[in-house]
Amino acid sequence: MTTEAERRIASGPGPDGADAQAPRGGARRQLDRLWRRGLEFLGSELAIMGGAMTWVSERQLVAAISNGGGFGVIACGAMSPAQLDAEIAATLALTDRPFGVNLITLHPQLTELIDVCARRRVGHVVLAGALPSSAAVGRIKESGAKLLCFAPALVIAKRLVRMGVDAIVIEGMEAGGHIGPVATGVLAQEILPHLREVPVFVAGGIGRGEAIVSYLEMGAAGVQLGTRFVCAHESIAHPRFKQAFLRAGARDAVPSTQLDPRFPVIPVRALANDGTRRFLELQRQVLDRFTRGEVSQKDAQLEIEHFWAGALRRAVIDGDIETGSLMAGQSVGMVTREQSTREILGELIEQAVEALMARGRGGAAESENSSRSRAGV
Numbered sequence: 446m447t448t449e450a451e452r453r454i455a456s457g458p459g460p461d462g463a464d465a466q467a468p469r470g471g472a473r474r475q476l477d478r479l480w481r482r483g484l485e486f487l488g489s490e491l492a493i494m495g496g497a498m499t500w501v502s503e504r505q506l507v508a509a510i511s512n513g514g515g516f517g518v519i520a521c522g523a524m525s526p527a528q529l530d531a532e533i534a535a536t537l538a539l540t541d542r543p544f545g546v547n548l549i550t551l552h553p554q555l556t557e558l559i560d561v562c563a564r565r566r567v568g569h570v571v572l573a574g575a576l577p578s579s580a581a582v583g584r585i586k587e588s589g590a591k592l593l594c595f596a597p598a599l600v601i602a603k604r605l606v607r608m609g610v611d612a613i614v615i616e617g618m619e620a621g622g623h624i625g626p627v628a629t630g631v632l633a634q635e636i637l638p639h640l641r642e643v644p645v646f647v648a649g650g651i652g653r654g655e656a657i658v659s660y661l662e663m664g665a666a667g668v669q670l671g672t673r674f675v676c677a678h679e680s681i682a683h684p685r686f687k688q689a690f691l692r693a694g695a696r697d698a699v700p701s702t703q704l705d706p707r708f709p710v711i712p713v714r715a716l717a718n719d720g721t722r723r724f725l726e727l728q729r730q731v732l733d734r735f736t737r738g739e740v741s742q743k744d745a746q747l748e749i750e751h752f753w754a755g756a757l758r759r760a761v762i763d764g765d766i767e768t769g770s771l772m773a774g775q776s777v778g779m780v781t782r783e784q785s786t787r788e789i790l791g792e793l794i795e796q797a798v799e800a801l802m803a804r805g806r807g808g809a810a811e812s813e814n815s816s817r818s819r820a821g822v
């Protein structure tokens with residue numbers, strides 16, 4: 446069944462038809478003007494990237510996002526070069542639209558993974574994790590692929606641009622998965638006005654089209670959403686993982702807790718569950734043993750780091766939502782039902798277009814104020 450939102454996205458800006466459609470068509474064209482740089486960079490119909498999510502962003506979801514007009518990104522995660530090769534081939538069989546591949550810089554076989562992308566002529570590579578080496582940047586650029594990197598601060602974004610990176614993703618701490626300390630709204634103000642050399646995509650906490658428009662108006666070329674796509678019909682996430690998302694509100698998606706500054710914990714945002722409580726307990730026990738001299742600092746740190754090994758797979762694939770890792774962003778509160786990817790994208794576009802139309806009428810706040818004053822409140 447095709448929904449109204451899906452029809453709108455399919456028809457795009459279209460010619461102005463009936464009078465009632467004229468403002469809508471104008472707003473849709475305005476959206477295309479706002480994210481033109483993103484569209485040209487990605488080669489997609491919508492400058493909405495489906496942020497790579499390890500175990501979730503495989504062939505089905507990636508192809509569905511790209512076929513829906515967005516830009517899907519395969520999450521390589523800990524895949525071997527052979528597994529990544531198979532995943533790219535399978536995705537190519539499902540879509541002829543552009544998509545990208547996300548590689549983690551700390552992967553021990555990063556060079557081989559880059560070579561797999563080069564052989565498969567992947568058009569866009571996203572490097573996540575620690576800052577990339579110039580060797581990795583050079584190898585990706587030599588393959589002809591466009592390179593996107595995450596930048597947690599303006600100075601790092603500038604350095605990445607000097608290294609030859611083609612686009613930057615800024616991701617705030619509202620996001621699901623590994624996070625930095627700064628909120629998306631602050632990062633956007635810190636970076637967007639001062640980084641014009643390359644397109645910048647904003648991620649973290651985006652759940653509706655109005656927010657997309659706001660970041661585009663601030664100078665973003667496009668956006669990246671992860672959490673919003675987890676409960677897509679095409680997502681292979683286990684039904685229990687999806688249920689946890691559907692039940693959760695923004696306040697349930699919390700950052701990992703670190704008990705002692707001597708034993709750093711990687712900041713990850715996830716839904717609180719028994720696993721997060723056990724993790725605190727483990728830190729307490731390890732700290733006690735360290736204080737009693739029963740374990741070295743190095744071994745204690747390793748024990749803490751190993752706690753979550755394999756936990757995302759357990760949750761996403763096996764459906765262990767009690768002790769697995771339920772990585773989710775604060776926008777999880779806006780995930781209220783399972784929908785097709787097309788429907789999700791259609792809704793986002795519809796909300797963005799409505800927001801632009803409201804601006805044309807003098808702004809949503811202004812029209813609400815005037816109706817309130819007419820109502821005498």
Ligand SMILES: Cc1cc2nc3c(=O)[nH]c(=O)nc-3n(C[C@H](O)[C@H](O)[C@H](O)COP(=O)(O)O)c2cc1C
Nearest residue numbers: 496497498499573620621622649650671672772774
């Ligand atoms: C379950 C999950 C797994 C993720 N895995 C990765 C990953 O492997 N690589 C990466 O760069 N980002 C990863 N992310 C971050 C997403 O790509 C995206 O940037 C983020 O979800 C955007 O914020 P949002 O969740 O508020 O939409 C993950 C996010 C989630 C929720």
